[in-house]
Amino acid sequence: INAEYGKQWYQRRVRGKQGDYLIKNGSIYMELEVMSKEQAEKRPAGFGRHPPNTNPTIPEPIRVTTEFGGLEAKVRTVKFIWKSPNRLKFILAIILQIFGLIFGALMFNAPSAVLSSVTG
Numbered sequence: 001i002n003a004e005y006g007k008q009w010y011q012r013r014v015r016g017k018q019g020d021y022l023i024k025n026g027s028i029y030m031e032l033e034v035m036s037k038e039q040a041e042k043r044p045a046g047f048g049r050h051p052p053n054t055n056p057t058i059p060e061p062i063r064v065t066t067e068f069g070g071l072e073a074k075v076r077t078v079k080f081i082w083k084s085p086n087r088l089k090f091i092l093a094i095i096l097q098i099f100g101l102i103f104g105a106l107m108f109n110a111p112s113a114v115l116s117s118v119t120g
Contacts, residue, residue, distance in 0.1 A: 007031040
């Protein structure tokens with residue numbers, strides 16, 4: 001790490017259930033910059049994305065809207081499923097549900113159809 005500026009990934013580890021091994025619990029990417037008071041007054045930093053947000057600039061996150069009204073939300077859901085790596089599983093699940101409904105309807109009507117053919 002440089003004496004004036006440093007950035008590094010820090011691993012967070014905790015003891016296991018028996019206490020004899022370490023489990024990786026998370027990682028933190030941290031940047032640390034040491035400067036004089038004059039430099040700090042020239043380059044103020046805000047908290048998170050609050051102003052002045054210039055050193056370094058933190059962009060706004062991309063968030064998915066959670067509104068459930070209208071056709072737009074349904075189209076977004078279909079696009080999300082279509083772009084998903086599990087797209088084949090979703091399509092297969094829908095096809096199996098359709099076949100299950102058809103099979104269930106046939107089994108529900110089968111006794112009455114057999115009785116009507118037997119009795120004439």
